[in-house]
Amino acid sequence: MVDYDAAVAAVQDPNADPILLAKIAYENPEFGANVAVNPRCYPGLKRWIAEFGDERARETLAQYGFTAEAFGGPVQDQEAPSQAAFEEPVATNPYGFTAEQALTTTDQMQIAQIAQYAPELRACIARNPNTYPALIEWLGQLGDPAINAALASRQ
Known part of the structure; x- marks a missing residue:
């Protein structure tokens, strides 16, 4: 509190x-x-x-x-988008990071590196349940609609 x-x-x-x-x-x-x-x-x-x-x-x-x-009236309960509702980005970074890594890795250093060196995968990092809170907060401040949707799905 x-x-x-x-x-x-x-x-x-x-x-x-x-x-x-x-x-x-x-x-x-x-x-x-x-x-x-x-x-x-x-x-x-x-x-x-x-x-x-x-x-x-x-x-x-x-x-x-x-x-x-x-x-728009009272707040309505909505179903969170399923994982299938997200279009997987094409990894274009020269470091070899993939969408699968960004979604599943538990290595906090690797999550930070993906966020830094593979911006196209940030929405995947936002969906990864292992992403640490400070990075989640930073991602939310970027104002990217795909990242915001991914963050909303974490609720």
């Missing part, structure tokens, strides 16, 4: 980690309105707060025109 003082500091920080803001909104609903107005609060988090946040948070978002209905 996020410490109260850390939550207070984070919601006031214009450079707060969006993942931390989401955790704060989930664990501390009383901070929902503060999270919602933070410049690092991303649209998906605003949608979640608009639907599941406390009354004050929903009212704050409504003042800015954000409601659950404005985002």
